[in-house]
Amino acid sequence: MSIDRTDFEAVAESDLAELVEGQVPEGLRLEYKAISYDNDDKGRSEAIKDISAFANAHGGHLILGISEKPKGQPSRLNGLGKDVDIDTEIRRLESLAQTGIEPRIEGLRIRAVRLQSGQHCIVLRIPRSWRPPHRVSRGNLNQFWIRNSAGAHEASVDELRTLFTLGANAHQLAVQFRDARLREFEPRVSDYPPKTDHGVAVLNLVPLASVTSPWSVDLGKAATELRDEFRALAHDGRAPQFTLDGMVVNGCDGGASGSTTLYRDGKLEATLNNLVLHESDNAIDAKTFEETIFTALPRYLAGLQSLGVPPPIAVFLTLVDVRRAAYAVGKSLPKNAPKIGRAIATLPPCPIDAYGSPEDYSRALRPAFDALWNTTNRARAGSFSEDGVWSTDNFKAFRG
Numbered sequence: 001m002s003i004d005r006t007d008f009e010a011v012a013e014s015d016l017a018e019l020v021e022g023q024v025p026e027g028l029r030l031e032y033k034a035i036s037y038d039n040d041d042k043g044r045s046e047a048i049k050d051i052s053a054f055a056n057a058h059g060g061h062l063i064l065g066i067s068e069k070p071k072g073q074p075s076r077l078n079g080l081g082k083d084v085d086i087d088t089e090i091r092r093l094e095s096l097a098q099t100g101i102e103p104r105i106e107g108l109r110i111r112a113v114r115l116q117s118g119q120h121c122i123v124l125r126i127p128r129s130w131r132p133p134h135r136v137s138r139g140n141l142n143q144f145w146i147r148n149s150a151g152a153h154e155a156s157v158d159e160l161r162t163l164f165t166l167g168a169n170a171h172q173l174a175v176q177f178r179d180a181r182l183r184e185f186e187p188r189v190s191d192y193p194p195k196t197d198h199g200v201a202v203l204n205l206v207p208l209a210s211v212t213s214p215w216s217v218d219l220g221k222a223a224t225e226l227r228d229e230f231r232a233l234a235h236d237g238r239a240p241q242f243t244l245d246g247m248v249v250n251g252c253d254g255g256a257s258g259s260t261t262l263y264r265d266g267k268l269e270a271t272l273n274n275l276v277l278h279e280s281d282n283a284i285d286a287k288t289f290e291e292t293i294f295t296a297l298p299r300y301l302a303g304l305q306s307l308g309v310p311p312p313i314a315v316f317l318t319l320v321d322v323r324r325a326a327y328a329v330g331k332s333l334p335k336n337a338p339k340i341g342r343a344i345a346t347l348p349p350c351p352i353d354a355y356g357s358p359e360d361y362s363r364a365l366r367p368a369f370d371a372l373w374n375t376t377n378r379a380r381a382g383s384f385s386e387d388g389v390w391s392t393d394n395f396k397a398f399r400g
Contacts, residue, residue, distance in 0.1 A: 003030075003061055007218070008125050008308060013115050016066065016077055016123075026072035028149045029060030034067040036080055036089055036122065045138055047093065048100035051126055052134040053145035053152035055105045056163055058213070059128035060147070065121030079119025086112045086120045093124065100138040103131055106354045107310030127310040130170045130208035131353075133163035166212070173211035174314040175349065178204050181269060182344060185320045197282060197325045199275030201258075203233070203293065204316040205268040205300060207309045215265045217307040219247050222262055229303030232260045233272040233296050260300075266309040268300055276325045282339075283328040284319075287395045290369065290383055293317070294390050297365070298358045305355045313352045317368045319345040327375050329382065330398045340375050347371050362390035 003015050019030075026032060031050065037043040054060045067076045080086070090110050097108055107127040112120045133155065136143045144155040146163070155163065181204060209215050222230055223240040230240070232251025240249045246264040251257065258272040272292065275284050297315075304313070322345055326337040347368035352361065366388050369381040383394045 003063075003123075007221070008109050008111065011111070011113060011123060013077070013113055013121075016063065016113060016121055019063075020066065020074040020077050023073045025074075026068065026151075028147060029054075029058055031060070031062050031151070032066040032068045032072075032074050033062070033064045034078065036064050036084065037093075039092070044096055044100070045136070045141060047096050048136050048138060049143070049145050049152055051097050051105065051108070051124065052101050052136055053147040054126035055101075055108075055129040055134050056132050056145065056155065057128070057147040059126050062124040062126065063121060064123075065115075065119070077115065077121070079115050079117060079121055082119060084120070086122065090122060093122070100136060102135050102137045105129055105134060106131070106312060128209065128213060130212065130310075130312055131167050133160055167208075170208040170212045171314065171349075171351075174206040174208060175316075177206055177211060177267065178314075178316045178318070178346075178349075182318060182320070182346070185344070197276045197321050197323060198273065199284060199322050199325055200320040201233070201272040201275055201289065201293070202316075202318040202320060203268075203270040203272075203297075204314075204318075205304065206314045206316070207266045207304065208312055208314065209310050210263070210265040210267050215309075217262070217264060217266050217304075217309060219262070219264060222247055222303065222307060226303045226306055229299045229306070230260055230262055230268075231299075232258050233270050233292055234258045262303075266304060266307065268304065270296065270300065275319070276322065281333050281337075282325050283333050283337075284322065284325055286327055286329045286372075286383070287392060290390065291392055293365075294358065294362055297361050301352070301355060301361065311352060311354050315350045315352055315365060315368075317347045317350075317365070319347070319372075327372055329373065329376055329378075329395070338375060338377055345372075345375075359389045363388035366390070 037047040050062060065080045066074045067078055069075045093110055098104060109125045112122055114120055133144045144160055145152045146155040146159055230249055232249050234251040234253040234256040238250050240247050245261060247262045249260045256272060256274055260270045262268050277283050322340045323343045324339055326333055326339050348371055350365045350368050352364050366384050373381040382398055384390050
């Protein structure tokens, strides 16, 4: 169905008309309503029930402004009527979803589609949630709803048990993907030559949607409209190349090199080679490295958001081939500076629950950098402010 196209903002009247002309019935991932929900307790409760039921199942589309036949087939693309203030109605639905469902559903999108008649339909794209189950918690209601092909129903004990374990399983699968990718780097961490580390940073962004269900992104859009967002960590402007896995962008900047791989299911891996500076006594320059990561991460996440990839996203940062390297937070390494001491240093995973600002992302990644600064015998990362925001200015205390 064209209603499932990746670019939600491109959904048009022709896509809705296709549903009517093709007599596509309601089902697990699709529901029609001729009018919007009443603005009373019953109507508001019905709205959040329907939205949460989609999120607790497989996601889908809720379309307001299409009449339906008794067996669920669409009968007419009629719109919501000229007396409906569309902008106000969208804000009302957004508010209901934010205040009446716990936990909040990340990635819910709502937009109006203008019809030739001058009226509008409202389309809600509800993602499958990776933090289920979502509970309707309005007034005295505390219910869990889930959707099947016949519509929404209250979740059974077995269904709730499945939902509670889904989120944990998704995180496990994300870690398994990270570990599988790291096995590709194992040949780089042999003991030969015996006293040389080169250092590779591996940044993995794993949307939980990509490890638990079929998912795909528009690689053509990524390579053209979003080319800047997905450039390599070490960037020299090279053109993207398509591979069996998805899209690869190689880069080189001075002595640094690396690549960014956007997988066709929305995962992303960015690498940065030659981290260890041998002229600085086997050191990783912390300021340069952190600035590279915190400059690129908002770009990558903006690109995934533009491709319609829903959060949450598990972020993994790993340093490979750094056993003998030290993390240099000052201008120079102190004598006998402690070494990282591991051939593959996996830093704590950092979940990003929603798309936000660069400051939000730096707060999310702070645990990873706290661990890295621990190798310098410091209790926390000194490059973060007290409220968790990263900045190059925070290095001044260590660099004089």
